[in-house]
Amino acid sequence: MEMPKLFIPGPTEVPDEVRLAMAQPVIGHRTKDMTELYGGIVEKLQKLFNTNHYVMVITSSGTGVMEGTVRNLVNRTVLHGACGAFGKRWYQISQANGKEADLVWADWGKAVKPDMIAEKIVKGKYELVAVTHNETSTGVRNPTDEIAKIAHENDALVAIDAVSSLGGDMIDVNKYDVVVSSSQKAFALPPGLAFAIVSEAAMEKTKSVEGRGYYFDFVTLLKRYEKNKQHPTTPAVSLLYALDVQLDRMLKEGMQARYERHVKMMKIVQEWAKKRGFALFAEEGYRSVTVTTVENTLGISVKELNDELVKRGMRISNGYGDLKEKTFRIAHMGELTPADIRGLLGEIDEILEAKGVY
Amino acid sequence: MEMPKLFIPGPTEVPDEVRLAMAQPVIGHRTKDMTELYGGIVEKLQKLFNTNHYVMVITSSGTGVMEGTVRNLVNRTVLHGACGAFGKRWYQISQANGKEADLVWADWGKAVKPDMIAEKIVKGKYELVAVTHNETSTGVRNPTDEIAKIAHENDALVAIDAVSSLGGDMIDVNKYDVVVSSSQKAFALPPGLAFAIVSEAAMEKTKSVEGRGYYFDFVTLLKRYEKNKQHPTTPAVSLLYALDVQLDRMLKEGMQARYERHVKMMKIVQEWAKKRGFALFAEEGYRSVTVTTVENTLGISVKELNDELVKRGMRISNGYGDLKEKTFRIAHMGELTPADIRGLLGEIDEILEAKGVY
Numbered sequence: 001m002e003m004p005k006l007f008i009p010g011p012t013e014v015p016d017e018v019r020l021a022m023a024q025p026v027i028g029h030r031t032k033d034m035t036e037l038y039g040g041i042v043e044k045l046q047k048l049f050n051t052n053h054y055v056m057v058i059t060s061s062g063t064g065v066m067e068g069t070v071r072n073l074v075n076r077t078v079l080h081g082a083c084g085a086f087g088k089r090w091y092q093i094s095q096a097n098g099k100e101a102d103l104v105w106a107d108w109g110k111a112v113k114p115d116m117i118a119e120k121i122v123k124g125k126y127e128l129v130a131v132t133h134n135e136t137s138t139g140v141r142n143p144t145d146e147i148a149k150i151a152h153e154n155d156a157l158v159a160i161d162a163v164s165s166l167g168g169d170m171i172d173v174n175k176y177d178v179v180v181s182s183s184q185k186a187f188a189l190p191p192g193l194a195f196a197i198v199s200e201a202a203m204e205k206t207k208s209v210e211g212r213g214y215y216f217d218f219v220t221l222l223k224r225y226e227k228n229k230q231h232p233t234t235p236a237v238s239l240l241y242a243l244d245v246q247l248d249r250m251l252k253e254g255m256q257a258r259y260e261r262h263v264k265m266m267k268i269v270q271e272w273a274k275k276r277g278f279a280l281f282a283e284e285g286y287r288s289v290t291v292t293t294v295e296n297t298l299g300i301s302v303k304e305l306n307d308e309l310v311k312r313g314m315r316i317s318n319g320y321g322d323l324k325e326k327t328f329r330i331a332h333m334g335e336l337t338p339a340d341i342r343g344l345l346g347e348i349d350e351i352l353e354a355k356g357v358y
Numbered sequence: 359m360e361m362p363k364l365f366i367p368g369p370t371e372v373p374d375e376v377r378l379a380m381a382q383p384v385i386g387h388r389t390k391d392m393t394e395l396y397g398g399i400v401e402k403l404q405k406l407f408n409t410n411h412y413v414m415v416i417t418s419s420g421t422g423v424m425e426g427t428v429r430n431l432v433n434r435t436v437l438h439g440a441c442g443a444f445g446k447r448w449y450q451i452s453q454a455n456g457k458e459a460d461l462v463w464a465d466w467g468k469a470v471k472p473d474m475i476a477e478k479i480v481k482g483k484y485e486l487v488a489v490t491h492n493e494t495s496t497g498v499r500n501p502t503d504e505i506a507k508i509a510h511e512n513d514a515l516v517a518i519d520a521v522s523s524l525g526g527d528m529i530d531v532n533k534y535d536v537v538v539s540s541s542q543k544a545f546a547l548p549p550g551l552a553f554a555i556v557s558e559a560a561m562e563k564t565k566s567v568e569g570r571g572y573y574f575d576f577v578t579l580l581k582r583y584e585k586n587k588q589h590p591t592t593p594a595v596s597l598l599y600a601l602d603v604q605l606d607r608m609l610k611e612g613m614q615a616r617y618e619r620h621v622k623m624m625k626i627v628q629e630w631a632k633k634r635g636f637a638l639f640a641e642e643g644y645r646s647v648t649v650t651t652v653e654n655t656l657g658i659s660v661k662e663l664n665d666e667l668v669k670r671g672m673r674i675s676n677g678y679g680d681l682k683e684k685t686f687r688i689a690h691m692g693e694l695t696p697a698d699i700r701g702l703l704g705e706i707d708e709i710l711e712a713k714g715v716y
Contacts, residue, residue: 003383011384011595022380022596025361026369026548028673059550060418061591064573071571089572098569184592190384192417192550192594211456213429214447215422216573233419234542236550236594237369238380315386 004315007344009136009164009291011184011191012334014242018189021245022238029234037240039229044247045195048255049166049173054198056221057243059236062163062182063089065194066130068216069159069178070094072206073128079104079121079156081112081131081147084138085320090130090161102126108323109138109293111286114146126156127205128177134165136185137320139282139293139329141165148175157202166195167250168333169289170259177202183239186262186290188334189246192239198222262289265332265341269294272345276358281327290333293319295326300357302328308351314344362673365702367494367522367649369542369549370692372600376547379603380596387592395598397587402605403553406613407524407531412556414579415601417594420521420540421447423552424488426574427517427536428452430564431486437462437479437514439470439489439505442496443678448488448519460484466681467496467651469644472504484514485563486535492523494543495678497640497651497687499523506533515560524553525608526691527647528617535560541597544620544648546692547604550597556580620647623690623699627652630703634716639685648691651677653684658715660686666709672702 006013027033038057045055058065070078070093078099080091083106094101104120106112112131121129129151133144144160151158159178162171166179168186173179177199184191198218206212206219214220215233224232250258269292273280281293296302302318302325309315319327332341352358364371385391396415403413416423428436428451436457438449441464452459462478464470470489479487487509491502502518509516517536520529524537526544531537535557542549556576564570564577572578573591582590608616627650631638639651654660660676660683667673677685690699710716 003385006384006386008386010592011386014384019381019383019596022548023377025377026364026372026542027361028364028366028369028675029549031673059594060422060573061593063591064418064422067571067573093572096570096572096575182592184384184595190380190594190596191387191592192597212454213425213571214451214454215418215425217454233421234368234540234549235419236417236548236597237542238377238548238596239550239594315389317386 004310004313006315007331007336008315008317009185009329009331009333012188012331013336014188014190015249015335018242018246021241022190024241026237029231029237035229037244038231041240041244041247042229044251048247048250049197051173051197053173054203054222056196056198056218057240058194058196058216058221059192060194061191062161062180062194064216065180065196066090066161067093067097069180069196070097070099070128070130071212071216072209072218073157073159073178073202074099075127075209076100077126078128078130079126081117081129081142083110083112083132083140083142084108084135086136086161086163087132090132109140109281110283111140112142112147114143114150117147118150121150121154121156123154126154129156129158131158131160133160133162133171134169134288134290136164136291137323139288139291140286141169141288142286145172145175157205164333165288165290168258168262170255173197183243186333187246189242190239192236193243261337262333264338265336266292268338268341269330269332269345291329291331293327293329296328298357300352305348305351309347312347314347362668362671364673365689365694366673366675367543367687367689367691370546370689371694372546372548373607373693376600376604379599380548382599384595387589387595393587395602396589396593399598399602399605400587402609406605406608407555409531409555411531412561412580414554414556414576415593415598416552416554416574416579417550418552419549420519420538420552422574423538423554424448424519425451425455427538427554428455428457428486428488429570429574430567430576431515431517431536431560432457433485433567434458435484436486436488437484439475439487439500441468441470441490441498441500442466442493444494444519444521445490448490467498467639468641469498470500470505472501472508475505476508479508479512479514481512484512487514487516489516489518491518491520491529492527492646492648494522494649495681497646497649498644499527499646500644503530503533515563522691523646523648526616526620528613531555541601544691545604547600548597550594551601619695620691622696623694624650626696626699627688627690627703649687649689651685651687654686656715658710663706663709667705670705672705
């Protein structure tokens with residue numbers, strides 16, 4: 001199997017130390033060691049994100065917890081703000097769970113603006129506003145702080161999908177009722193764990209919600225955690241080992257420094273793209289700190305570029321779905337460094353120059 | 359952290375080779391390598407269990423797929439057959455998902471008999487009969503083949519929870535509409551992956567079921583698999599590496615030999631218990647091949663025994679819930695060998711003899 005260095009918006013490169021942590025023998029999930037491990041993980045996450053909100057780590061992809069969020073907080077009505085494939089998926093998930101879901105849609109490459117939400121929302125109508133923070137398919141970063149304010153003013157809870165931003169971008173999780181994320185993006189971990197950071201108001205709301213289910217039920221999860229800092233079901237122990245090691249690394253770097261590193265990498269990619277004559281796909285002012293979507297204005301073959309990059313031990317992402325070949329995506333998240341990014345861009349330049357693109 | 363050898367009914371001992379496989383770099387989940395990896399895994403599982411049924415590997419605990427099974431196959435009515443904590447949980451999961459669930463309950467240590475199901479079932483009334491195959495909390499193995507026959511005769515689909523038996527016990531998965539299992543028991547893998555083995559009839563039924571949700575939706579999973587042998591969401595890649603290696607090992611041993619090894623270990627534990635004056639908790643004729651629940655008729659302190667065993671690098675399980683101290687459980691599943699079991703029992707004997715128990 002080829003295992004190129006990943007510059008894709010998840011999974012991302014995982015440090016050796018973190019991958020090796022997974023190789024340790026598995027411990028029982030009903031032991032004191034598990035209580036210490038999982039209790040410590042929750043505390044570290046709260047410290048990293050400077051919050052007293054409830055933190056739940058669940059064995060699933062981020063999508064699972066996006067579904068769980070809707071099931072936990074919505075009896076009937078939810079308003080979705082979406083601007084790409086993953087925002088749309090969340091909307092479809094609500095429908096698949098029998099909720100009355102309305103959609104505020106911003107076109108591909110555009111952001112969901114606060115006034116779009118303000119226009120659609122009706123005081124007391126929606127139980128939840130669910131918005132993408134960082135749209136992985138387009139590289140758009142939505143102004144969710146302002147949207148959260150509007151939601152709260154209209155008696156709705158607010159949840160954001162920060163799957164591809166939390167741990168890289170700077171997010172004040174205390175402004176939201178649920179922040180959903182997962183392990184394989186800016187956390188630089190293998191996939192398999194998802195996070196829910198849940199407010200007191202959200203936990204209060206769950207009490208009046210019927211049919212929350214079991215596996216993603218926040219009440220069941222919290223009850224077991226408060227008993228002895230364990231899970232109601234068997235968690236992915238090996239992935240928790242990795243998370244624990246990685247959280248120490250992230251705390252050591254510090255969230256502010258981590259954010260600044262991500263901003264620096266973003267700037268390097270954006271400047272490179274402009275300089276080479278590519279356009280940036282995401283609307284100005286709303287560009288992601290963790291992934292840049294480059295518009296293929298030079299008409300290169302993205303597939304050929306990526307095949308050549310893989311030969312050189314690196315992989316970027318083609319555009320998502322219908323955006324394939326029309327765009328390509330360079331992720332600059334997790335443990336990647338400005339040097340990694342400069343190295344990648346140098347290779348891309350060499351390949352495209354050889355093809356006479358510029 | 360203490361990492362004793364596990365003789366508990368999950369998680370179980372994971373071979374070094376399998377744990378080390380997880381330390382490999384993570385690959386993208388939308389690559390050809392993933393298609394090969396996951397496609398290969400599904401084929402190996404079908405080969406191991408001698409089936410053409412659909413096989414889905416999902417990132418979650420077994421509980422997640424138990425919930426998914428009910429959501430996929432039940433619009434309204436389900437009959438549960440339960441004889442312990444996990445059977446009861448499945449029944450509660452159905453209720454938590456708004457289904458009309460009826461329960462056939464066999465007391466702790468007893469099995470769910472075919473005539474109990476036959477008595478309760480009404481032709482055409484239940485869409486699904488959901489029964490525990492191997493009840494981890496009591497060490498009871500239910501006669502699910504006969505129960506499946508009764509369910510089918512009464513126009514119900516049948517699903518079994520084989521979380522703690524599949525891959526150790528011999529199960530003809532073709533007799534069932536859904537077989538649920540998970541990675542950390544007789545498969546001897548780290549926790550985090552769950553399996554659904556699904557019949558054509560079950561897939562047909564999903565078409566008429568509303569509100570199946572998304573993450574555990576068999577239709578969504580199968581659609582993506584049939585497209586390019588990938589997952590609709592990001593799977594736990596590192597755990598798939600481990601599964602792939604372990605499936606090669608399991609195929610090399612062969613399912614029949616694996617089953618016989620489990621039976622041999624079971625007999626060693628049962629004979630040891632009787633010889634020492636302990637009773638067996640599970641009803642005769644319905645005893646699990648993968649975990650033996652010993653009734654603490656000698657009145658030992660199970661906690662003290664286990665603490666001493668942990669010091670010696672081994673761990674067994676106390677009784678489950680209210681059965682704590684009244685019973686203890688010795689798992690003989692996964693990669694454990696008769697020699698491992700004899701070694702454990704020798705240590706237990708030395709500890710109990712020193713305490714003057716016998």
